[in-house]
Amino acid sequence: MINHDASNGNGNYRPTATLSRRAKKGQLNVIGISAGYHDSACTLLQDGVLVAAAQEERFSRVKNDKSLPVKAFLYCLQEGGITIADVDCVGYYEDPYLKLGRQVWMGFMPNLPPTRRDAILDRLSRPQPPQMIMDIMGYQGRLEVFDHHLSHAASSYYFSGFDEAAILTVDGVGDWATTTYGFGKGPDIQRFEQVDFPDSLGFFYSAITGYLGFEVNEGEYKVMGLAPYGEPEYADQIRKLVDVMSEGQYRLNMKYFGFLTEDRMYTQELIDLLGQPPREPESELNQFHMDVAKSAQVVLEEILLEKTQYLHSKYPSDNLCMAGGVALNVVANGRCLREGPFKQLFVQPAAGDAGGAVGAAALAHVRVTGEPPAVKRLEHVYFGPTNSVSDAYRFLKVSSAKFEDFRGKEDELINFTVDRLIDGKVVGWSQGRMEFGPRALGGRSILADPRRPEMRDRINALVKMREAFRPFAPAVLESAFQDHFALNHTSPFMLETCDVISEIDLPAITHIDGSARIQTVNGNANPRFAKLLEEFYRRTGCPILLNTSFNMRGEPIVCTPVDAVRCFNRSQIDLLVIEDFVLERSGIPAFWESLGHFARGAPTDAQRVVEHSVYTML
Amino acid sequence: MQRPPESLKSFADRIARAAASDEADLLVRMLRMAGLTGDFKGHGIAHFGADDRPTTVFASEPGVTPKQSRVIGIWERREENGTASFVRRIDMMETWHFWANVGRIEAKGSKLRVLFIGESVARGYLYDPSFTPAIALQMMLEKQYGKDQVEVIDLARTNLGYEIRELSLAALQLEPDIVVFFAGNNWEKKTSLPTFNDVARLEDAIAKEGMAGVKRVFDEYIERTGRTIVKEVLSEYQAGGIPIVWIIPEFNLAEWREPFTSAPYLPENGNREWIAAMKEARKALSDGDRVRAEQFGTRIVELDQGICAAGYYILAECRRLANDVDAQRTYLELARDAQSWDNSIMYIPKNYTIAQEVLREELPRYGAQVIDLPVLFKQYLNGEIPGNRLFLDYCHMTTEGIQIAMGYAASCVTRALKGVEQPWHTFVSDDVAPSPEIEAEASFLAAIHNAHRYQSYDMVHHFCSRAVKNSPHIADLMLYFIDLQAINKAPLRMSEAELEIFRLGSPLVHRYLFPNNDKRLDKVLLTAVANALEEAGIAARERLERRYREEHSTRNTETDMLHPYYYLSAGQPHEYEGLTWPLARVDYDPRYYRAYWPDSKFVFVGEAGLPVTFSLTCRLPKYSMDESNISVDCNGQPQGDLTLTKAWSSWDITVPGDVIRDGVNEIEIHWPIPQFRTAEALDEVITKLCQMKYPEYYPIYGEVHIFTASSVAHAAESPPELFEVAVSQAVA
Ligand SMILES: [Fe+2]
Secondary structure (H helix, E strand, O other): OEEEEEOOOOEEOOOOOHHHHHHHHOOOOEEEEOOOOOOOOOEEEEEEEEEEEOOOHHOOOOOOOOOOOHHHHHHHHHHHHHOOOOOEEEEEEHHHHHHHHHHHOOOOOOOHHHHHHHHHHHHOOOHHHHHHHHHOOOOOOOEEEEEEHHHHHHHHOOOOOOOOOEEEEOOOOOOEEEEEEEEEOOOOEEEEEEEEEEOOOOHHHHHHOOOOOOOOOHHHHHHHHHHHHOOOOOOHHHHEEEEEEEOOOEOOOOHHHHOOOOOEEEEEHHHHHOOOOOOOOOOOOHHHHHHHHHHHHHHHHHHHHHHHHHHHHHHHHHOEEEEEHHHOOOOHHHHHHHOOOEEEEEOOOOOOOHHHHHHHHHHHHHHHHHHOOOOOOOOOOOOEEEEOOHHHHHHHHHHOOOEEEHHHHHHHHHHHHHHHHHHOOEEEOOEEOOOOOOOOOEEEEEEEOOOOOOOOHHHHHHHHHHOOOOOOOOEEEEEOOHEEEOOOOOOOOOOOOOOEEEOOOOOOOOOOOOOEEEEEEEEOOOOHHHHHHHHHHHHHHHEEEEEEEEEOOOOOOOOOOHHHHHHHHHHHOOEEEEEEEEHHHHHOOOHHHHHHHHHOOOOOOOOOOOOOOOOOOO | OOOOOOHHHHHHHHHHHHOOOOOOOOOOHHHHHOOOOOOOOOOOOOOOOOOOOOOOOOOOOOOHHHHHEEEEEOEEEEEEEOEEEEOOOOHHHHHHHOOOOEEOOOOOOEEEEEEEOOOOHOOOOOOOOOOHHHHHHHHHHHHHHOOEEEEEEOOOOOOOOOOHHHHHHHHHHHHHOOEEEEEEOOOOOOOOOHHHHHHHHHHHHHHHHHHHHHHHHHHHHHHHHHHHHHHHHHHHHHHOOOEEEEEOOOOOOOOOOOOOOOOOOOOEEEHHHHHHHHHHHHHHHOOOOOHHHHHHHHHHHHHHHHOHHHHHHHHHHHHHHHHHHHHHHHHHHHHHHOOOOOOOOOOOOOOHHHHHHHHHHHHHOOOOEEHHHHHHHHOOOOOOOOOOOOOOOOOOOHHHHHHHHHHHHHHHHHHHHHOOOOHHHHHHHOOOOOHHHHHHHHHHHHHHHHHHOOHHHHHHHHHHHHHHOOOOOOHHHHHHHHHHHHOOOOHHHHHHHHHHHHHHOOOHHHHHHHHHHHOOOHHHHHHHHHHHHHHHOOOOOOHHHHHHHHHHHOOOEEEEEEOHHOOOOOOOHHHHHHOOOOOOOOOOOOOOOEEEEEEEEEEEOOOOOEEEEEEEEEEOOOOOOOOOEEEEOOEEEEEEEEEEOOOEEEEEEOOOHHHHEEEEEEEEOOOOOOOOOOHHHHHHHHHHOOOOOOOOOOOOOEEEEEEEEEEOOOOOOOOOOOOOOOOOHHHO
C-alpha cells in the first residue's frame, strides 16, 4: 500500500489518500466464450464453480447476436467481483482453424457461385476470434482453444453430476464434426468416433425446417411441435435423405441438400421427392406440412436411437450426456431414453452453441488444474444478471407508469398475482436472476392459467405472434408433478416431454398427442416461483402454470426491469410483476405509444445478425 | 459432383493452418483488395474509379438515370388524368422528417415555380417545420409577385451530401422556372470503406508527407467529388434553360469550436513538443501573455503541419486579443478546415474553403448568380466575424441569418425572372419570422444541440438565455429538462419528465428533442439552463443540485465513470467517441477506454466531507514504456502515484472527504509520455485499413478497463430515504 502525504500548501497535513493494489478474488477465474456463429455467450467459472453465464443478445438486444460477447464478459466480471486483471484463463469454444479448413474445403465444390468463393476468401482474410478477444476485449492472458464438439461434450458431462458417462453430441456443424461419440471418466473426456461435415443430422433437420417455411437455425423446434399433428406418410421418402451406415456413421444424400452451393438448405430434388412446393413462410399450414414434419421427426428419432445403441455398445454405461443443437429435440431425446439402453440422461440446458461457452470454461479449468470443475449436477440455470429491487423501484418511481408496491408483503404479492391468473390474466414475471440458455424457467417468464382453452390463442395474439399450432409448456410443482404427468423423474430445465395424465383439463399446455414439455419447480432453485405455484395449487387444485419466455417475437428474452417494461408496453400482456412491483396495462401512459416511431430500436448491425434462410456455414 | 472430394480435406486443413500463420490473413486481404484473387465485387470493398461518389441517401430511383427517376427524394411520380404529380411514399415514412412536410408536389401549373434544393441549413434545422427558409422565400416572393402567383418547391433535405446530384437531376422533372441551391456544407471526406486505390494512395501520401499527406488525399477527394457534381448539375440546368441561383453557406466562425483532439503521430517525436507547446500556450493565454501564447501557437502549427484545429484556435485567440480581425478570421477558417481528414470524432457539417472555392470557380461558368454568404455576412456585420447572432450552431442559421440569405435569394430570383433590381433588405420584414414561442424553443434546442456537441458553457448559456428571453413558456420546459437528464433511472420515453415536456412543448420540441436526446449528466448544459433561469428570476439551481445529489451521489450508488452518461461530462470528446464507436468505426475495435491525451479526466457526483473509493483497472498501451508511474489528482489535488505495466492491474484508491466537494467532482489520471514510434504506428494504419479495422492515427497514452467511484463503504449514517417526490409535484 502506498500512502501519499500531501500538504495543502499551508504546510498543514491533511488526511491522505490511500492507493493499493486490489487483492484478487478467487484462486482461479476462468472465462468461457462462444461466438461467431449463433447466440454468442460468456461464462465465468470461479474456482470451478459456475457463477455467471449469459448470452450477448440479452444485453445487445439483437436476437441471436453472434458478435464477440463483450457485454456478457463485463457482466461476468462484475458478477464474480473481479476485473480483467484477475482472469487466469479464457477458454474459447472452437478451433477457428479447423473450422476454416472445413470452409476452405467447401470452396473446392465445382461451380461454386462467386459470392460463395468470395465469402471463403473473406474468412481467410479476417482476424480470428482468439485475436479478436485480445484486440476487442483487451484480454492478454492465457487463452485455450478447444474443439467445438469437445466444448459441447464438456458442457454436458461436467455439469451432469455423473462421474462417468457416454457422451453424444449432435449439431449442424462446428468445425469438421457434426456428430461425436465418446465418454467421460473423472476429469477426462475421450472421443472415439465422429461424423464429419457435410453429413449432419442437424442439417438434415434444418433442411426440412427450411422446406416447411420456418427459419433455419431457429425454427427447428417448430417442426418438432408440428410433428404430432401429422402421420409419417413421407418417412420412406425422407429416409432417402440419409444413408445410415455402420458404427456411428451416416451420410447425407447431397442431391437433396443445397447448403454447399445455394442460399437454401434443400434442392429441387427434395421438392420433387416430396411432391409439393416448399411452404411460403407465414402461410397456412396444412396436413401435408404436418405429415412431412412427422416423417422427418420419426426418421431423426430412428437414427438417433440406433446411434445411441451403437454408443452404448462401445461404451456400456448407465449414463448418457448429450449436447449440441439437435439435443434440444426433446421428443427425440425422450425416445432415446425410453427405448434405448441408457438408464439416465443429462442434456445441457443450453445445448446449442451458447452452451459451448460453459463447456470451454470447464475444459480450460481442467487443462489448468487437471481436476474437473467443482460441480454436482446442474440444479438451475439462473446464471444471468439479477434484478435489483431498489433499482427497479427507483426506475418505476421516476417513470410515468403507475405501479403497486408490495415490498415486504410477499404473501400479498403472491395472492394478488394468483387472483389475476385465476381471472384469466396473462402475467409477465421477472424475478431474480435471468436464465442462461434458450428457455425461460420462471426468471423471465410469461405465465397464465393452463386450464383455460383460450389461453393459447390469447398469448399468441398478445405477444408471441407465432403459429398457433404449438402449445405452451407447463411449469409444475415438483411435489405434485407425478399426479399430472407420466414422468418418473424431475425435469427442471423443460427438457422432457411426457404424457399428460392429469384429471384437470389442460388445453393450453397439452399437445395434440397428449404430451407436454414440462418444467418441474422446487423451492430451492426458485423460491418465489414455487410459492406462486403453491398458492395457485391451493386455490385451484392445479399445481401447474403455463410458462413461456418473456419476449416479443423476433426479440431476445428480456433481461433488465427496463426491458421487461418495454416488452410489457409493446405487447398486450395484462399484468407485469417485477420483483415486488406490479404494473397493470391501464397504468401505462398513452404517450409511450404516441412517439413509438421515434423510439430507437436495437442496432441492426449486419455483423451481429444471424442469417435464417440457410446455415451460414461461413 | 454433389460434394467436394474427401481427399481434399487434408489439403483444405493445410490451407487453413497456413492462414493461421503470422500476417497470412493480411496477405489474403491485400490480394483481394488489389483484385488479384479474381473477379470480385461486393462486401464493401468495390473498386471505384476516380469519381467514386458515395450515395447513402435515397435521392432518386436506384438503377435508373436520375432524370428518368420516378422518385424524387421521398416523393414518387403518380400519373392521373394525363398529368404527373409526385406523392410522398408511405414506405419511406421513416425518413419523411428529413424533408419538407409536403404530401404532394402537383404538376406544374400557372404559378411561377421556384425550386429550392439544399441541406439542413436550407431545411431551417431547429425551426423546421414551424419556420423554414422556403417559407421565408415564399413570403418574400409573394410580395413581389402577388399571392398564389409563386410556389417555392422545398426539396431541402437534412444530411444531404453528394446525393445532391441525383436529387437535382431528378428534380428537373418538376419543370422549375428557376432553381435556388443552398448547399456545400456536407461535402466531406469519403466515409465508405477504403478501396484498394484509397489505401494505396494513403500509403504513398504517408510515406512522402506523413499525416499532412492524409489530409491532402481527403481534401482532394472533397474537391474532386464536389467539382464533378457541381459541373454536372449546373450543366444540366443550364441546358434546360433554367436560371440558377446558388447560395454559398457560411459558418459560425466566431463561436463554434471543433472538439479538441491532440495531434496525430508526428515525425521526429514532434508529439512530445506539441503537447508541451499546447500546455504552455494555454497557460500563457490564461496568464494574459499573448506574445508567448502566439509563439507556442505558431510552433504547434509548424509541428502538426496544419492538420489540427487546436493550434489555429490558439493563434485566432491571440489575434482577437490584438484586435486583428482579419487574421483572426483566417485562423478560424484554418481551424475549421484543419481536420477534414479525421474520422475519429463526430463529423460536423461545414463549408470547407475547398468547397467554397469550387463553387466560386464553377458557378460563373454556368451563368449562375452567386450569393456568397461569407462575403455578404462580412459586409452585413461590418467586418465582424459571424457568430451566434446569425447562427444557432455550426452552420444552421438564426431567423436573422435566414432572412438575409432569403432576402438575397428573392432579389436574385426577381433579377433573373423580371429583370428588376431590388435590394435584398426590401424583401425582409418582421412578419417573415417565427413566433417568439418558436424562437424560444429553437434557442433551447440549439443550446442542447451545442452542448451535446461539446461546445463551451458560454455558447450553451447564450442560447439558454435567448430562449428564456423570447418566451416565458420555455421555463417550465427547461425545468423538466433538468429532471429528464438528471434522473437517469428511467429511459427517456418512460420518464415522467419527458411526458411533461411532451405536454408543454410544441411539435418543434417533439420533433427535435425526443428523437435526438440522450440521457446524460449534462454538467455544462444543465448548469447553463439553471443559471439562465436564475438570471430570469426562476429558481432552478437548488433543483439541479438536489437532483444530482439524490440520483448520483456516491453515497448511494457506485458510479461507473466510463459510462457515457457520466463520461460525456468529463470534457474529453475524443476519448468519448473512441469509447462509443461512431459509425465510421468497425467491429474489430477495442471496447475499452483509451486516453488520447496525457491527462484523462473522469467525473462523479460527491458530497463534501464524504470519502470516495475508486476502483481502477488500467494499463500502459502498446507503444508506451514497459513500466512507469501514473499520478492521480482529485479536484486538482495530487493523491498519489501508481506503478503500471502493459498488463492490466486493479487498484483501490480512497480519497479523503476534505478533497471531495458537493456536486460534480473530477478525478484525473496523468499518464507518462512515451517515446513516439511514429513510423511503426503509421505503418500499422495501413495494415488496419487493409483489415477494415479503424486506422488509429493518434497516439494512445493509457488504457482503462474499469473506473468506478463509490462512498457506500464510508457512508456512516444509513443512506437517506430514496427519492420519493414524484416529478410532476416538483415544479412549484
Ligand atoms: Fe454446435
